[in-house]
Amino acid sequence: MVKSKNHPNNRTRERILDKAEALFACKGYHAVSIREITKSAECNVSAVNYYFGNKQNLYCEVFQHRWLPRAKRIHNCFRQLLADKPNCKPNDIVRALAQAFLQGPLTDAERVRHHQLISGEIAQPSQAFNLIAKQALHPLFNSIRGDLNAAMSEIFGDDQLTLSIFSIFAMILHFNFARHLITSLSGHQYDTDFKNRLVDHIVEFSMFGLIGKNGEDWNASTT
Amino acid sequence: MVKSKNHPNNRTRERILDKAEALFACKGYHAVSIREITKSAECNVSAVNYYFGNKQNLYCEVFQHRWLPRAKRIHNCFRQLLADKPNCKPNDIVRALAQAFLQGPLTDAERVRHHQLISGEIAQPSQAFNLIAKQALHPLFNSIRGDLNAAMSEIFGDDQLTLSIFSIFAMILHFNFARHLITSLSGHQYDTDFKNRLVDHIVEFSMFGLIGKNGEDWNASTT
DNA sequence: TTGAATTTCAAACGTTTGTTTGATACGAAC
DNA sequence: GTTCGTATCAAACAAACGTTTGAAATTCAA
Numbered sequence A, B: 001m002v003k004s005k006n007h008p009n010n011r012t013r014e015r016i017l018d019k020a021e022a023l024f025a026c027k028g029y030h031a032v033s034i035r036e037i038t039k040s041a042e043c044n045v046s047a048v049n050y051y052f053g054n055k056q057n058l059y060c061e062v063f064q065h066r067w068l069p070r071a072k073r074i075h076n077c078f079r080q081l082l083a084d085k086p087n088c089k090p091n092d093i094v095r096a097l098a099q100a101f102l103q104g105p106l107t108d109a110e111r112v113r114h115h116q117l118i119s120g121e122i123a124q125p126s127q128a129f130n131l132i133a134k135q136a137l138h139p140l141f142n143s144i145r146g147d148l149n150a151a152m153s154e155i156f157g158d159d160q161l162t163l164s165i166f167s168i169f170a171m172i173l174h175f176n177f178a179r180h181l182i183t184s185l186s187g188h189q190y191d192t193d194f195k196n197r198l199v200d201h202i203v204e205f206s207m208f209g210l211i212g213k214n215g216e217d218w219n220a221s222t223t
Numbered sequence C: 001t002t003g004a005a006t007t008t009c010a011a012a013c014g015t016t017t018g019t020t021t022g023a024t025a026c027g028a029a030c
Numbered sequence D: 001g002t003t004c005g006t007a008t009c010a011a012a013c014a015a016a017c018g019t020t021t022g023a024a025a026t027t028c029a030a
Helices: A011-026 A034-040 A047-051 A055-083 A090-102 A108-123 A129-149 A157-176 A179-186 A191-209 B011-027 B033-040 B046-052 B057-083 B090-100 B107-125 B127-151 B160-176 B179-186 B192-211
Strands: none
Touching: A011 A034, A011 A047, A011 A055, A011 A108, A011 B127, A011 B160, A034 A047, A047 A055, A047 A191, A055 A090, A055 A108, A055 A129, A055 B107, A090 A129, A090 A157, A090 A191, A108 A129, A108 A157, A108 B107, A129 A157, A129 B179, A157 A179, A157 A191, A157 B160, A157 B179, A157 B192, A179 B127, A179 B160, A191 B160, A191 B192, B011 B033, B011 B057, B033 B046, B033 B192, B057 B090, B057 B127, B090 B127, B090 B160, B090 B192, B107 B127, B107 B160, B127 B160, B160 B192
8 A cells, every 4th residue: 555655764764774784684584583673673563564565675675775875885985996096007906995895984893784794695695686786796896897907918818807806806705704714713803903914915815826926936836 | 301312324314414404505594494394304393303302403413414524525535636746836735625625526516505504604603603613614724724834935924824725715615605696797607617717717816816827027006 | 922112293382473454643734 | 623644553463483292103122
């Protein structure tokens, strides 16, 4: 009956989106109940169905109205960092990317939420995956692809460039969403110092690998 | 009452473990019901509580009796590949690792299950995380750390080595559990050719980064 | 063949789930 | 002050959930 209504910017609606996002991020879709969300948002159980129709749709609208805007803020931060460097080299691009994702405009709590949500969709894609793939992942991927392609003086195969971008993203995502494992194995907390260290590492490893900046030119052993 | 019983190797028990693992892997813990598992295993609902006490414990025993043995097979494959190469260099180590995880002893279906399960635990650690951290992740990490340390002629800081290993693992895990995203962005299916390509890429990128094997020695632009 | 232990089963347990209902409260327009 | 569209609420809904029960099968040693 109220199906076509939009309920734009209603207070309760916004509170539900906030709390739902936090809960979905840290426990996963099926582990969170509507009652848990509405109790956290201090409203009635039926508010979810009133404003969003059903639970599944609430989950999608969390991605639409919370996750995507944040992804755009990160993307803009990345572009801004690049704009400050005309004639940028590949290492500038990787650094801007790592900074945008690890130290960018988000608070650390937002960053954790952001990457928990996307890691869930990457591991087990749902309806929301198509949304963020089309609106965030594909555009960002193509954007970086173009930048890197222009910045690389060497001739780079299409596939080689694609796989390299995947690898850089693998690191950035992994250092964000595998925090527990990384803390457990390395002993480092995710403080400012460590995140600086991570950005430097991602740039150097992406550029020079294990060989390192001043690396010797050893020959590979017999294959 | 039957609490201390072990029910070793019972047929029904094994079938439940098999089906539970497959379902937990592809839908996640909370999205799978006991009835779904027992229907798939063609036994009575109460069999889960009879053999495993409760759902949570079944989940843990899946990791104990299915996931861990597979992790050990991968680890053994890795060690075997290294044993065939005396005086191995870092690129041999990375190649052995990538091969063990992407082409190793598992069937492809097993590999997908394996990485879906661990990606769930990495993103949102549960009881099972401590088990696999202690019995698989820490040992493998330390093992690789020792190998790489011995193979690197250059002096490598402790942290630098640690972060490099994380990065290599980030790639290997990412290329395994983000299959949907990677297929969506690159157009590649996970056939034999593509997996060969991935192993080669992981080795080259881990060794030389974007610069590549025959890379020029450009200078970084001004920081 | 007997009898005790183990395994399977249908049925039910009390909760919790997502969703719906119908009544009440609110807020602006007339 | 009345009216009307919107928002909130307690209460209830059927369905599904994890778990328990107690009685039938089944197994197997004596």
